[in-house]
Amino acid sequence: MRSASQATQILDDSVPGVSIEDHQMLMAKVADHGDRDAFKKLFLHFGPRVKTLMLKAGADQALAEDIVQDVMMTVWRKVHLYSPERGAVSTWVYTIARNARIDRLRRRSAQPYEDLDGLELASEEADGEAETFASQRSECVADAVADLPDEQRQIIEYAFVQDLSQSEIATRLALPLGTVKSRMRLAYAKLKGRLEVLQ
Amino acid sequence: MTVHHHLDDSTLLRYASGDLDDAFSTIVASHLAVCEDCRQALRVAEDIGGGLLDTEAPAPLAADALDRIMSGVTAKPLRTARPSQRTESSADVPIPLRRFIGDRLDGISWTTVAPGIRRHRISLDTPSSLYLLHIGPGKAVPEHGHGGAEMTLILSGAYRDALGRFGPGDIADLDEHVEHQPRVEPDEPCICVVATEAQTRFKGFFSRLLQPLVRI
Numbered sequence: 001m002r003s004a005s006q007a008t009q010i011l012d013d014s015v016p017g018v019s020i021e022d023h024q025m026l027m028a029k030v031a032d033h034g035d036r037d038a039f040k041k042l043f044l045h046f047g048p049r050v051k052t053l054m055l056k057a058g059a060d061q062a063l064a065e066d067i068v069q070d071v072m073m074t075v076w077r078k079v080h081l082y083s084p085e086r087g088a089v090s091t092w093v094y095t096i097a098r099n100a101r102i103d104r105l106r107r108r109s110a111q112p113y114e115d116l117d118g119l120e121l122a123s124e125e126a127d128g129e130a131e132t133f134a135s136q137r138s139e140c141v142a143d144a145v146a147d148l149p150d151e152q153r154q155i156i157e158y159a160f161v162q163d164l165s166q167s168e169i170a171t172r173l174a175l176p177l178g179t180v181k182s183r184m185r186l187a188y189a190k191l192k193g194r195l196e197v198l199q
Numbered sequence: 200m201t202v203h204h205h206l207d208d209s210t211l212l213r214y215a216s217g218d219l220d221d222a223f224s225t226i227v228a229s230h231l232a233v234c235e236d237c238r239q240a241l242r243v244a245e246d247i248g249g250g251l252l253d254t255e256a257p258a259p260l261a262a263d264a265l266d267r268i269m270s271g272v273t274a275k276p277l278r279t280a281r282p283s284q285r286t287e288s289s290a291d292v293p294i295p296l297r298r299f300i301g302d303r304l305d306g307i308s309w310t311t312v313a314p315g316i317r318r319h320r321i322s323l324d325t326p327s328s329l330y331l332l333h334i335g336p337g338k339a340v341p342e343h344g345h346g347g348a349e350m351t352l353i354l355s356g357a358y359r360d361a362l363g364r365f366g367p368g369d370i371a372d373l374d375e376h377v378e379h380q381p382r383v384e385p386d387e388p389c390i391c392v393v394a395t396e397a398q399t400r401f402k403g404f405f406s407r408l409l410q411p412l413v414r415i
Contacts, residue, residue: 030276031276031278033275034274034275034276036269036272039272040265040269043265043268043269044265046252047260047264047268048257048258048259048260049252049253049255049257049258050252051257051258051260052255052256052257052258053252053255055258056255061261064258065260065261065264068260068264069264069267069268069271072268073268073271073272076271076272076276077276077277078276079276080276080277080278086242087242087245087246087249088246088249088253090249090250090252090253091242091245091246091248091249091250092249093249093252094245094248094249094251094252095245095248097252098215098216098217098248099217101217102217102224106217108220108221108224108325109221109224110217111295111298112221112224112225112227112228112229112295113224113228115228115232115294115295116228116231116232116238116294116295118294119232119294137243137246141246141247141249141250142250142251142253142254144250145247145250145251156212156247156251157251159212159213159216159218160215160216160247160248160251161251161255163216163217163218165218166209166213166218178374181207181209181374182209184208184209184212184213185207185208185209187212188208188209188211188212188243188244189208191243191247192240192243195243195246
């Protein structure tokens with residue numbers, strides 16, 4: 001295992017400091033030319049992070065590896081459905097990972113989410129301004145989350161990373177459900193306010 | 200479609216993080232399908248997930264992970280035909296509901312459950328339930344509080360309650376403990392889709408009598 005992780009580390013280091021624009025460029029190469037090298041870079045960046053997400057959501061090693069394969073294969077197959085004005089590549093990969101989490105860890109259906117994918121695409125015209133805004137927004141969202149008051153940030157991380165349900169969060173923090181909801185609303189309002197300054 | 204009643208922010212976050220069961224994700228997606236404002240708001244919520252994914256510490260992958268994926272990505276990804284808006288003028292059912300009830304509201308089969316109230320159940324493998332109601336013009340639904348979360352998305356017609364008027368595309372995203380008595384506007388029936396987390400508790404004595412009949 002150790003040698004495997006070292007191998008991965010070395011490969012990951014071969015694409016240092018990949019920025020959001022770089023991800024978008026890599027996606028364009030995959031979409032336009034089926035560029036396998038570009039895809040490999042995306043895999044080496046996102047694969048290990050999707051795996052972390054699945055492990056934190058309770059998957060064991062083998063299942064987490066399987067889901068990484070599924071998610072990244074979906075990235076390859078659906079690359080044409082990604083559009084930069086919708087947001088960063090990381091946001092798009094997150095939504096694919098979330099859908100896989102719903103299907104495979106929660107054993108529910110991600111179909112409603114997928115029904116909307118086509119609609120999004122059909123209703124949007126490419127717009128350079130929206131594109132710029134989307135990538136700025138994504139760059140700043142991680143900082144914005146980190147700056148939330150602890151009691152709000154914790155709930156956001158429980159929900160998005162650990163995949164805890166709202167009632168599990170309430171139980172874990174010994175809080176009434178209503179308090180969890182209102183902290184979620186506060187966190188969202190803060191993040192939204194901060195991201196809208198960019199517009 | 201002008202939408203006046205939107206999703207609660209905490210619902211948007213639950214949808215974005217994948218915390219709704221099939222009944223609720225279906226009704227939320229159906230509102231999103233007709234509400235550009237909420238789709239925009241959802242993007243911000245999903246960016247949170249993207250930002251957190253990007254800052255996660257990478258977990259070491261299995262030794263064969265890269266070979267495994269690269270051996271699967273040989274064929275160039277196909278440019279799937281961009282789904283056009285699919286607004287066949289005849290379709291009046293939001294896309295996420297179409298696989299359950301078809302494209303058109305007038306094709307739904309109803310069961311009468313009380314005078315002026317008809318229902319169509321959508322069977323899902325969840326503790327929550329999802330069903331459509333067809334409520335006659337001017338009809339009031341007995342005042343009720345909720346045992347759990349309830350969401351109602353209006354598909355046609357309109358009703359009014361203490362929170363205002365709810366017309367096509369509007370969603371009532373109600374918390375537990377909210378009590379309301381919707382009354383359908385006098386001119387046309389109201390067709391809505393409802394997701395409930397638990398059996399709705401009717402309040403008054405007669406309403407409670409009604410409950411076994413209506414079971415909503």
